[in-house]
Amino acid sequence: MATNRYMxxxxxxxxxxxxxxxxxxxxxxxxEGEEGVHFEQAWLDxxxxxxxxxxxxxxxxxxxxxxxxAGHPTAEVYELSIEV
Amino acid sequence: MATNRYMxxxxxxxxxxxxxxxxxxxxxxxxEGEEGVHFEQAWLDxxxxxxxxxxxxxxxxxxxxxxxxAGHPTAEVYELSIEV
Numbered sequence: 001m002a003t004n005r006y007m008x009x010x011x012x013x014x015x016x017x018x019x020x021x022x023x024x025x026x027x028x029x030x031x032e033g034e035e036g037v038h039f040e041q042a043w044l045d046x047x048x049x050x051x052x053x054x055x056x057x058x059x060x061x062x063x064x065x066x067x068x069x070a071g072h073p074t075a076e077v078y079e080l081s082i083e084v
Numbered sequence: 085m086a087t088n089r090y091m092x093x094x095x096x097x098x099x100x101x102x103x104x105x106x107x108x109x110x111x112x113x114x115x116e117g118e119e120g121v122h123f124e125q126a127w128l129d130x131x132x133x134x135x136x137x138x139x140x141x142x143x144x145x146x147x148x149x150x151x152x153x154a155g156h157p158t159a160e161v162y163e164l165s166i167e168v
């Protein structure tokens with residue numbers, strides 16, 4: 001199973017704290033292994049409410065399923081096939 | 085001068101190659117010091133044309149000025165005050 005890198009984007013996290021983001025991230029980490037996904041890092045701009053998650057996994061759909069089951073679905077997932 | 089972390093997003097890089105992304109990134113690196121900015125990494129999804137750049141610097145405006153002078157302006161810059 002190929003491992004690709006993904007960036008996904010969430011909206012609506014205005015005013016969310018570090019503790020709340022850590023809790024959301026932990027919910028992903030708790031189940032990510034079931035889909036062969038790993039969420040490496042999450043960054044939040046609490047002013048705009050944007051969250052960016054960097055992950056690895058077999059497919060966009062696998063990333064989306066973990067986020068959905070963890071309670072924070074997003075349809076905005078990009079496969080990062082090129083990086084510098 | 086405070087150093088903050090930023091994510092900025094570009095659209096329209098459909099079909100761009102690794103070499104072209106490296107060239108664009110090098111154009112940022114060549115002048116970033118003039119604004120106290122550092123572009124750490126850039127990721128591209130050549131299918132959707134999205135680029136995500138992770139940087140540090142003193143302000144959103146400084147990040148925007150470097151990208152604009154390097155030839156790839158974007159208004160979409162987020163200050164990532166929280167990360168996990």
